[in-house]
Amino acid sequence: MTRAGDFCVQLCERTRGLPKLILCLCLVILQGAMFNVFMYLQLGPLWLCWFLYDAINLAMCIAAFVLSSRFKEEQRKGKSSRRTIGWLAWLILEVGVVIRSLIGFNTFCDSLDEGSFFGPSTFKTTIALSSAIFILLLTSHFEAPSESPQRQYIVELTGTVFFDLIDIVEAVDVLFDKQATATLFPGLRVTILIVACINLLLPTIPFVTLSITGFGQRRLSSALVSAHKVLVTVAINLPNLIIRMILWHGLSVGISVFVLKNIVLIVLNTYSFYEHKYDKYLQHRREEEKQRKLRELQQAAIARQHQQTATASPRRDNLRRHSHPAWGLSDSPV
16 A cells, blocks of 8 residues: 555656646636536527637646746745746636626526526536636645645635635525525625625635745735735625625525634634734733833933942042142141
């Protein structure tokens, strides 16, 4: 078993991540093709022009993998000057996902047949493929041991992206039901779509951040990391939680297990922000205590100097009195 494992590791090392590249590109092709088939079946053959956009996505992903392999080679040599474009490939990919998802939700998604292969479940799965693509694209840009500070830093910034993207798919589930959609409050449908689009594009921010910082070779300040967690809470988990509560209590839509995910991440991110502020508070207290002790030492030194000056003044007067010529005259004759 050990030899088989070593052989697999050596094989993966020699391929330089080629299986990951092939799998990622296959998922990119599959996602684009599935979207285009939906557009073709529901809107007509003209929408097959989206395959040209998918060709651009494919080319950008290939370029991103090539640059990432060169970037990792430089990392092995202790260099990190090269910039990667994985974040750009992801952004272009998700812009296409957002546009085609919006077209679908505004035209045919609420009329899809659940019994058909190209039904709501397939459409949701097509959107959810973004989560797997993100993981494969991101992990192709670094090589870090699982327990290393570099890996922990990357996980700290992107650890919840996979679940956030799955959360989006579940949050828009109500839009596939025409009867449920008709009972939504005014503006709620638009709000759900806006939140979903923001959540699909939001992983670009940590991807760009990691690209700038060499994927953990340089770290952001704790303040910026905390700001990122607050952004995830405000832009993803809090809106999704509010929408689910409205759907649950206002429209009697079935509750989702992702409510627990939203609540847990809100609590964890809030506590993480509190820890950051608490560390800053302790740091300020230590600085104030250090400055207070320094002032006390300065005041004590000044007090000792004044005391020494006051003690030395009579001695100087006596010294002058004994050393002055007029004071040293004697009444005895010479």
